[in-house]
Amino acid sequence: MIIGLTGGIATGKSTVSSLLHHKGALIIDADVIAREVMLPGHPVLAEVVKHFGQAILLPDGQLNRKMLGEIIFNQPGEREKLNQITHPAIRQEMWDRMHFQSKECPSCLIVVDIPLLYESGLQTMFEQVLVVYTPRSVQLQRLMERNQLTLEEAESRLHAQMDIEEKKQLANLIIDNSGTLSETGHQVDQLWQDLRLL
Ligand SMILES: CC(C)(COP(=O)(O)OP(=O)(O)OC[C@H]1O[C@@H](n2cnc3c(N)ncnc32)[C@H](O)[C@@H]1O)[C@@H](O)C(=O)NCCC(=O)NCCS
Numbered sequence: 293m294i295i296g297l298t299g300g301i302a303t304g305k306s307t308v309s310s311l312l313h314h315k316g317a318l319i320i321d322a323d324v325i326a327r328e329v330m331l332p333g334h335p336v337l338a339e340v341v342k343h344f345g346q347a348i349l350l351p352d353g354q355l356n357r358k359m360l361g362e363i364i365f366n367q368p369g370e371r372e373k374l375n376q377i378t379h380p381a382i383r384q385e386m387w388d389r390m391h392f393q394s395k396e397c398p399s400c401l402i403v404v405d406i407p408l409l410y411e412s413g414l415q416t417m418f419e420q421v422l423v424v425y426t427p428r429s430v431q432l433q434r435l436m437e438r439n440q441l442t443l444e445e446a447e448s449r450l451h452a453q454m455d456i457e458e459k460k461q462l463a464n465l466i467i468d469n470s471g472t473l474s475e476t477g478h479q480v481d482q483l484w485q486d487l488r489l490l
Pocket residue numbers: 300301302322323326330356357358360361364371374375378382406407408452453
């Protein structure tokens with residue numbers, strides 16, 4: 293069985309996928325793939341540099357993620373351009389890994405963590421979509437703390453995505469990660485049992 297996992301920025305997707313991994317699920321993470329295609333030498337990074345200019349690279353040739361983040365989280369047109377360059381390659385790699393993993397282990401639960409699952413219309417690919425939810429206020433607070441952002445910077449990142457309440461409405465399965473990690477852990481235990489029954 294393959295399920296899609298999503299949520300808003302900093303609502304706890306990695307936290308929940310790590311708990312599911314400990315239960316035995318195989319995880320495919322779109323953010324990890326997105327980092328791989330941005331490594332020096334990858335054709336996707338070359339395309340990004342072609343559009344955003346050499347200034348988007350650090351002196352050692354690595355992508356200046358902070359600079360690119362400041363551009364795309366404040367300029368919707370540039371974000372769209374970056375998505376057009378990066379998303380086809382990320383998606384292809386995701387499908388390849390899903391195909392490979394499901395062949396390797398037909399009885400495994402595969403969880404595909406895709407931050408922009410609904411924004412990209414990928415829900416039709418999955419029988420079940422799990423949304424990791426926190427109210428917007430908790431999301432903002434955790435994002436500001438984790439990334440050392442001002443309220444304004446954090447809000448611009450939230451603004452680049454579908455509202456978390458809307459994602460919650462669309463979900464088949466929900467984990468509410470606004471409480472303690474232990475409370476989230478209990479919900480994951482329950483979810484694991486429910487998925488085994490499915
Ligand atoms: C802009 C970049 C360099 C910023 O890097 P940074 O290290 O600060 O953030 P990181 O990659 O860890 O992403 C954190 C979160 O930001 C959000 N996010 C990232 N890219 C986007 C985007 N294009 N649109 C909306 N939200 C996004 C996601 O929720 C993601 O989980 C990086 O996010 C990137 O390369 N984005 C383009 C690829 C992409 O769309 N990735 C997300 C889904 S696969």
